[in-house]
Amino acid sequence: MADSAAEARIDQALVARIRLDxxxxxxxxxxxxxxxxxxxxxxxxxxxxxxxADDLAQETFMLAWRKLDQFRGEARFSSWLYRIAYTCFLQTRRSPVRHDGVDDETMEQLSATTGGMDLRLDLERAMQRLSAAEQAVLLHCVQLGLSHEEAAYVLAMPLGTVKTHAxxxxxxxxxxxxxWRDAASTEEAL
Structure with a gap:
């Protein structure tokens, strides 16, 4: 979003219209x-x-509609939505049904077909080795571009804890x- 202050004002105006009538x-x-x-x-x-993801996004927006009166405007509206979405995600992780996406066997097959040196797969594997908190912080701070403060709000963690996990x-x-980097350097040298 080009001008985050302008975007925030638009969101605030829309929220006000919803609350009003x-x-x-x-x-x-x-x-x-x-x-x-x-x-x-x-x-x-x-x-x-x-x-x-689509199912949880729908659930996120349904919850946002029902709980819009709880949005106090202390954080950006987008941060508030991220927090609701993350809470929905955590609730699905507590249920017995798994939503992992790619399983280990599929990961092995993909790796074998690409010669075993695919950085994306290596990165996914490395991310999965991180603690759940480290994964969540890196997702929000690095991949989604939130500040440490916004990630702390979304994840309901103290700011210092977010910085430590990052x-x-x-x-x-x-x-x-x-x-992986060393192997790639060796291949280039050959």
Whole structure:
């Protein structure tokens, strides 16, 4: 979004219209403005499972409609939505049905067909080795571009904890992916 302050003012105006008279068209505008980023967040959390991400995005917006009176405006509306989406995601993880996307066997087959040196697969594997908190922080801060403060709000974590998870997660990934970098350098030298 080009001018985040202007975008925030538009969201605030739409929220005000909804609160004033239950304007469903204003809510539809909010959904259109934010559905892409919410789906992207959920797809990443669900390792590419688009169907599950779409279901959770729908659930996120239904919850946002029902709980709009709880939006106090202390954070950006988009951060508030990210938080609702993340909470929906956590609730699905607690249920017995898994929404992992790619399973280990499929990952092995993909790796074998690409010669075993596919950085994307290595990165996915490395991300899966991180703690759940480190994964969540890196998703929100690095992949979705939220500030540490916004990620702390979305994840309901203290700011210092978010910064610690970001630092530790990045350090682990750097170490784990060094083998890939070294192998790629060796191939180039040959």
């Amino acid at each position: 239950g304007d469903r068209r204003a809510f539809e505008q909010l959904v259109r403005r934010h559905q892409g980023m919410i789906r992207a967040q959920l797809r990443r959390l669900l390792h590419g499972d688009e169907a599950a 630092t530790r997660g990045k350090a682990k990934l750097k170490t784990w992916l060094a083998a």
